[in-house]
Amino acid sequence: MTNDVYDSPQFDSDKGCAHRETIKSLKNEQSILGVSLGMLLGLIPSLTFLYVYNQSGQFPYLLMVVPGIVIAFAVRFCGRPYDLGIRVVPAVILAVLLAALFFALDVSPIAYPLTFVNGMIVVGFSRRTLNMEQERALYALRNGKVNL
DSSP states (O other): OSSTTTEEEEETTTHHHHHHHHHHHHHHHHHHHHHHHHHHHHHHHHEEEEEHHHHOOOOGGGGOOOHHHHHHHHHHHHOOOOHHHHHHHHHHHHHHHHHHHHTTTTGGGGGGGHHHHHHHHHHHHHOOOOOOHHHHHHHHHHHSSSOO
C-alpha cells in the first residue's frame, strides 16, 4: 500500500531542459544594478521622513521600521531579486546607514536593535513573487535535479 499524498515531487528528465530555461530567465531578470537603484529610490524619502519626524520632537520607535518596508518594496520591484545573496546587500547597507543616522540624530540607544529589524524586513519582503513553474525549477536546482 503506497501513500501518494506524501510523496516528494517527481522530476522527469525532459523537464530538466525547461527548468534550465526557467532558471536562466530568473537569473537574467534579477539585477544588482536594479537592486541598487531600488535601494536609492527607497532610501532617500524614508531617511528624509525619519529626519523630519525627528525634528518635530516626537519620535515613536514604531516609525523606525518605515525605511525597511519602503526599501524592501522598492528593491523588489526595481531589482526583482529571488536570490538571498542579492537581497542581503541592501539590508546590510540599510542597517549601517540607519545606525549612523541614529547616532547622528542622538536617538536613544534602545533604537539601535531596530537597524537589525529593518535589515530583516528588507531581506524578507524584497523577494519577488514566483509562479509555480519558477518555484519548481528552483526546487529542482536546490536538490540537484538540474545542472546548469
